[in-house]
Structures are given as structure tokens and as C-alpha cells.
Amino acid sequence: MTGFILRRVVQLVIVLAIVSVALFLLLRLLPGDPTTTILGTEATHEQREILRAELGLDQPLIVQFGQWILSVFNGDLGESWITGEPVSAVMSDRLPVTVQLGVMSLLGALLIGVPAGVLAAVRRRSTLDTALTGAGVFFLAIPNFFLGPLLVLLFALSLGWAPPSGFVNFTDDPIANLIHMVLPAVTVGSMVVAVVMRQARGAMLDSLGGDYIRTAKATGLSRGRVVMVYALRNALLPVITVTGLQVGALLSGTIVTETIFTLPGMGSLIVNSIFSRDLPVVQGAVLLIVVAVLLINLVTDLIYAWLDPRIVYDAA
């Protein structure tokens, strides 16, 4: 097991190195001039040159990269070119919103998706199964940038049940905070629900068809007990893996969703920063997201390995 963990960690470090080089190079190609952003429209050419030197933009690329990586290792992601705030401070401000949005949609997806999938599997080929599978197809196919506006149209503009956008800090007013997060969480979670349900249904069907279930049934255990205790436990394993793999998709969803609902999270931070050419913030935010995804995938792998005794850790 130690060898397995070690190998996965080494892999993760290599991937991170590649990611950071790619990220750095890619964003240096961005068009535009940050000095305009900082100095505004009424600055002279000389003022711009002075600032460019201050920002280190006149250094060779490799030097800029070296400096960036070194400071990243020191936990210093640089300063925003626009606001001068430390990138880490900007992100620590934004991260909780995205984490909350992610957790709410993920929990919602599991709480709805798993029971729905199990139900569909147990009642295989029933009307309920067809309806649930149909709903799954629907939520898998509706892009969140379309679902979001539809939800706003229906629940905010027509029914007035929820605010159309905006954000309230949880610490200021927890209830208002949750009310503001419901529509965004539904928007982000819709696709994950579909994936989880589909996976739960499939895994449950496999599991229900397994030998040990037949044995359990033969020993006279009740159907409900067989489903809940034996089949479900085995079915949950692949569901966990798939859910772990959905974190990337979930974060993609938060980008569009935070933009629609104007939530101050990491997604809207990235989009805003791209549009204002705030490279250090884009770099820092994308890097943080990638690290988070990699870590979550690692943890998912480890949980899976720990839960499933069939995995051979020393396989190539």
C-alpha cells in the first residue's frame, strides 16, 4: 500500500510540473497590455514603460518562469496586476464560495442520485425506471448555461421564489446565503445527478446479479435487506469513484454558473481575470483548481484501494 501511495504521489508531482509549465507559457501568449488596466486610459507611454519594468515584464521568459515557480513554492502566488492584492488573499476570499457551491451540488447529487439509481435498478424496466432514466438523459443533455437562465426565468422572474442572482455571506445571514445558493447548486448539480444516478443504477444491477446476492437470497434473507445491505454496499464503490471523477466537471460547471448568478467564486474570478488580463490571478486560480482536482482524484483512488481488497497495489 505504501508503494502504491508513493507511486501515485510521484505521478502527481510530475503532472503538476507539466501543468505549471504549460500554464505559464500559455498565459504569456495572452494579447493586450496590463499597464492600461493599471494606469487607466490617460497614462503616457513613459508611465507604461516604468510600470512594465516594475512588473518584471521586460525580463526574459525563462527568468520570469523561474521567479514565478520559486515564489509559488514559497506560497507566494504574486500580486494581482490590477488591484495589487496578493493572489492568495484574493483566492482565499473566493474559494469558500466555490467550495460551498461544489459541496452543495455534490451532496445534492448524491442524496438524489444514489436513491434514484437504486430505485431504478430495483424496479428495473418499470415505468419508474423509464421515467428516472429519461430524467437522467434530460439532465445530462441540458447545458448548464441554458438550465441556469431557464431556472431564473421560472423560479426567479415568474414565481419569485428565489433571487435571480447575487450572494450573501454565510456568516452575515446563513438563511439568505442558502436561498441564494439553491438555484446555482441545482444548475451545477444537474449533470452530476444524472451521472451518479446512471452509475448507481448500473452498479446496482451488476451487484444484484452477483453470486453472493443469489446466495443471500437463497438463505432466505428478505429482499429489502438484500438490497440495502449487500447489493448497495457493493454498488457504492464504483459510485464513489465516478463521483470523485466528476469534480473536474463540477468545477467546469461552476465557471459558467458563477458567471450567470454573479457569485464571487473561483469561476467568476477566472473569467473576470481573463477579461481584465490579470495574469497572476488567472495562473494562481487555475493552478489551485488543478491541484484541488488532482488531490481529490488521489484521495478517491486511495479510498477505492482501501475499500476494495481486490486491487493489487503492485501492478504495473
Add this chain to the structure above:
Amino acid sequence: MTLIQLTTSSSRKIAARLLRMLLRDWRVVFALTVFVAIGCAALVSPFITDTMTATDTGRLLRGPGPGHLLGTDNLGRDIGARLVGGAVVTVQVVAIAVGAALVVGTVLGLLAGYLGGWVDAVVMRTVDGLIAFPLLVLALTIVAALGPGVNNALIAIAVVITPQFARLVRGEVLSLRTRDWVAAARIVGVPTPVLLYRHVLPHLAGTLLVFTALQASTAVVAEGALSFLGLGVQAPDPSWGAMVASGTNYLSSNWALSVFPGLALFLTIAAFNLLADALRDVFDTHRTN
């Protein structure tokens, strides 16, 4: 050699049988209907460019009705015509971006899986690096670097999807490479490219087909999201994602502006997903038989 001929001729028969099975599936029929509609729209669209771009401030934000079946947008343009025009981008995304990703990804995957060694290491580490990015985050970063526009969006989508194909193909090749017929071909001295093309690739066809359908749906969503954020197709060219975005400002005055292009996207994505499901069912049955 007889062994090889036998595989190819029998695979042809199998393909014919699979096709018959597929055409009896409602999901396939639905998908094909959607594809034909999109194809026709894309073919018609060059002839109605003027209609889809003609602005008229005398007929702003009309609801669906006679004259303009689906209504007009915030510039007085015909929504129906723009819906038809938006099909072109969708076709481009699938044919160009997904097509390129399929070819490049498959070649990289074949080489990495079959050759192993440093080729495998280089390809797979790059793939790992790219896959670590959430899809839209990577696409956004690329488009931000290259500048907005439909061509750059297509490049971004291709770059985002290619590693997915490479990883899938490599995994399959690793398990195929030790099979008898591959070993046999290698021993009789079949050159590597031919070997990969003739003896490995055909066995991947089913899996790749399913996967391509799924990736096509991902690609359509990605293009929609990029255009929604304003980084994809640029005005006055129509794109469904951009139409949804411009419609969000007018949800209460003319819902048609967002809803019709949104539906078009929804149907396209559903078509690819259902097609993938149907294909998977067919190939799974085939495999277990």
C-alpha cells in the same frame, strides 16, 4: 495470413449485422433525425446569410408569429434564420475539432501503447497534465491565450479532447498488444504502421465509436459555453451558445431568444448521448455473445 483474412472478412459481416440492430433502436433513429436536420440546416445556411444578419430596428424583439416564425432578436434579426445558421458551427465542432482529436489522439494512443518506452512516457505525461485541467478551465485558458473567435475555439476544443482519445486508445492497445494475432503479425515482420492500422485499430472501432459520440456531445457543450461567455463565435455570425447568452438579457421580454437555441443545443447533445448509449448496448451484446 489466413487468420488475418478471416478476421477482416468476418468483421465485415459483423458490421452489417450491427448496423441492422442499430437501425431498429429508437435512440439511433432519434439521433440520426437530429443529425440530418442539423446537416440540412448547415447546407441551407449559406443561402440565407443575408436573412440571418439583416438587422431592422423597426421590428425588435418580436415574439413568434407570422413573417418571423420564431420571432426576432434584439437587433430585429430573424431568430429562425439564425438558428439555422448556428448549425454550421455545430457541424464544424463535430467534424473539425472532434475529428482532429479523434485522429491525433488515436495515433498518439496507438504509438504510446504499442511502442512504450520514452514515447509512452512523453505522450502520457502530457496527457496526464492536460487531463488534470477541468475541461472548460483548459478551453478557456487556451482561448484566452489565442484570442476569441470560432477558429481558436475549435483549436481549444480539439486540444482539450485529444488527450481523452489518446488515453483510451493507449489503454486498449496495452491489452491488445499481447494478443496472439498481433504477436503473429509482428513475428512475420509486418511493419509497425501497417500492423497498428490493420491488426490493432479495427479491434478498437466499437469502443472508439461510442467514445467519439460521447466526446462530440462534450465538444458541443464546450463550444456553447465558450460562445456563451463571448469567447467563441463572434458577431454577426450566429452560434447557439451566443444566442442563449444574448437572450438572457431579454428573458422577460422575449423568451424565444434564449429558449430556441437552447433547445437546439439540448437536442444535439441528447442525440449524441443517446447514440453513444445505443452503440454501447449493441457492442456490449456483441462482445458477450
Add this chain to the structure above:
Amino acid sequence: MTNTPKRGDRRNARRLSLAASTLTLALFVASCGGSEAGDSAGTLTVGFDNEPVTLDPAFSSAISSDRNVLNMFYDTLVRQDADGEFVPALAEDWEQDGDTLRFFLREGVTFHDGTDFDAEAAVANLTRVMDPENGNTKAAALAKVEEVTAEGEHILELTLSEPDPILLVNLAHEAGMMASPSSLEADSLDREPVGTGPFTLSSWRSNVNLVAEANPDYWRTDDEGEALPRLGQVTFDFVTDPSTLRANLSAGQVDMVRVLPPEEYLQLEENPQVTFEDTGVRRSYYISINQEEGVFENPQAREALSLAVDREGIGEAAASGEYDISPSFATEFDWFFDESIQVPEHDPERAAELIEEAGLEGEEVSILVRRRDPDPTIAELVQSELNQTGLSASVEVLEFESLLDQMNEGDYDAAVMVIDVPRLDPSLTFDPYLVTGAPNNWGGISSDELDDLLAEGTRIEGESERAEIYSEVQRSIGDNNDLVFLHQPTAPLIHDVDLQGLVFNVDGQWRLDEAWFES
């Protein structure tokens, strides 16, 4: 279709929401405006589309909107009221004596950091603005000031190199804002404003919001001698999307919005909780034209552009009919507005002829536009109209920074732009856009006639004399089609009916030190 969840009095609703968790969801929504339960002084939330880049007044760049925020934290020596009259502020009195301008400073005023405001502090602030080396954006405002000295603890003296009719105007705004000397030293004003103003900064999260608390030691009182400010807390929510701003206003999440396009604010007209105040502010849309290279180097092409655009049509599509048409940045309320200047008639046939005569058919032109509604709509209409003249136009939607960058490089043909008018003085409206080599003269307008006129405009005194000069200026831009002026959407200030006591500058921008909520 505006859907207002039951909007009673906002503070009542808030109290209810605290008391009873069994209320309906709709009421809850109405209750989440503002932040935590405000004290008796009240909490104001402003929806603000143009987040300042910096809170250092000497480095601020958005000419009108930054001041809304800066006024919270800084005071000036004198204030200019809505009628253009100068009234005492940090200076209780002042006198002009030939080339010398002497200010008698108010005593007992302290900065937010506790240090005293005195003549030395004022000298430090003004010298910093006068220094062309430190890259501040306001140096031109004090260009005619030769020397600033402290003639005693509370006497400040400015020595001028030549008369400057708009010096007091400049001193009453950004260029004359006073910050604590220690924060000037630390160069930290950009994120941590320390002035003598009615509010102190509590927190600022970029792209999210800015929270300011009442300054308990504020020196100003109202006419009855009651302490100011009256509001306990002010929050600026930074939201650029107009439909979100409108929705937030209608749901009571914000109490006031800086600017809304007519398309959005017309949807609020039926809302009894919202009131409109036309402070005379207009959004003046115009097309900046690159006349140094490309198609529009040709004067005939510029004329064609001016004739091709349908100003009324654009106003209908992008301002829902709520607009004025003006031949320049002047609004009809301005003293330098000249109604004898004609706006070009919409004449697409003549435009097409001009393009044909110039042999420019099929030539490509790119139109740049900022990525903020409704600007792209306007650019698309201009594109469509240009295509009908025989040109081949494309629209490039860009983030503001990249757009300005590209314009600074001269890498464009035309750009749809907008400024808030009126400004404090016509020289501030015209000079940056028309003087040879000026910062906002992206298209390379260079005319000795224009330069001389504009210089004369800042030299002579007297409104009617100056008005004549600015008439000439406007005629000249129109004749040469240096800029093409489009429509001017009305931009009323929209706020909660209970919000009272807003104070306005001469250019229609507001201050909050006397504002309060009527209960």
C-alpha cells in the same frame, strides 16, 4: 414583467426575517437586501458597474464614476455645488491676490488615522499631484500651479504661473482630494484610502464589494448642526451585468444603482418601491475613428460612416427609445450646447455613393467594442449599416483593457465608445479626445485649428466667450467627422424611494454624506 416579491419597508422586512423563520420564501427574499441588520443609522447598498481600479485619487482613471466612491473617503479644500458655486469644505475661506491663491484651512479636522489635517498635509498632497514623474493621472489639472507652500499651520498658498479659470474646479475634485501624509509616504492609498471623508473603508473585495463605515469623527454637520454622515454603513456591490443589477434592485438586494441602460430601467417603472431621478447625466455614445491608417484615413469614408449610421434606430434598439441626439458630447442642458449645429441625416444611399466614389467597396473595417451590454448591440448595428454601404465590417468584442490597448496601438478602424456627460468643464470633455497626442485621442486627430481653439478655451474667462469657442470646436469635429456621435441614452439615478438626501455635483454625480433612509 417586473416581478417584485412583496416589498414592504426593507427594514421591517429584515426585522421580520430575524424574528420568524416560518415566513414564506418570498418574504425572505425581500428581506435579504443589505447585509446584517442595520443600526438605526441605516445601511445603504449600491449596485455599481464601474469598480474603481484604485482608490488613490491622484491615480484614478474613470473620470466620472470613480468620484462616487472617492467622495466617501476624501474631502477637498472647496466643494462645487450642483449650481457650479464654490462652497467651503476643508478650507473655510480663500482669496485670490494676483498670482497667489490663499486658502484658510479648517481647524480640528483629523484624518481617519488620527493625524491632524493642516497646511503641511495639503502641501504634501498637492505637490504629489504636481509631480509629473510619479505617473499620476491628474498632473495636468495643476499644470498652471508653480508652487505650493504652507504659510502657517492653517494657511495654504498656491502660486500660479498664469491665470487658470478652472483651477478651483479641479481642486474641488480628484486633483484636490486630501489624504493622510503617512499613507502618501507609504504609497498605500490604492487599496487603503485614508482621508478626512465621511466614511472609512472597512473592506474591499475586488469584483465583489466594498464596505464603508460611517466616520464617527467627521467634521461636517448638516444645516441643523446634526452630525454627518447619517448612514451607518454603505456597501458598493460590483456588478457589471445590467440585467442582474436591475433584478437585484427589484428584489431589494441593492437600494441604488449607478447606471442602468433604458432597456433595463424601463422594466422598473411600475415598481412603487423604486424612484427615478434625472440628474442630467447622459451616456454619450460615439465612434472613435482611426484616421491615421486604413479605410477611414479617407475623409469620404468618415463622412460615409457618419451618414450610414441610423442614430434613431440605434437609440430604439440599444436605449429603448429613451435617448437624446446631440451633435457632440454636449447635452442640451450645457451652457456650451449650440442648437444651430446640425446632426447629419441618416442617408445610406449617399453613404454608399461616397464609398463607391472613393473606390473602397469591399474594403475590410474592424469595429471594436467593450464587452458590456448594450454596447455590442450598437456595434452590431453599425456593422450591419456599414456593410450596406459596400464596406465589409467585422465586430471585435473585447474586454475594456484589451480594447484600450488595441486602440492605444492604433490597431483598429472604428470603436464604439461611451462617456458620461456632462463633465465638470467642457475642457475636460473635449481636450482628452481632440488635442493632438492627447491620451484619449486614439484615432490621431491632429488639427492646429482645433488645438488653438481648445487652448484658448482654457485661457479665457466668461461663459459666453468660452461658449463661442466650444461652438467652433463642435462645428469643426462635425465638419471633419473626427468623431461620429451616436445617441445619448438618459441615465437617471435609480434608487429606493425611502432613500433621501442625495447631494449632487455639477456633473450629476452623487455624494452620500447627507443621505438617509426615511422610515
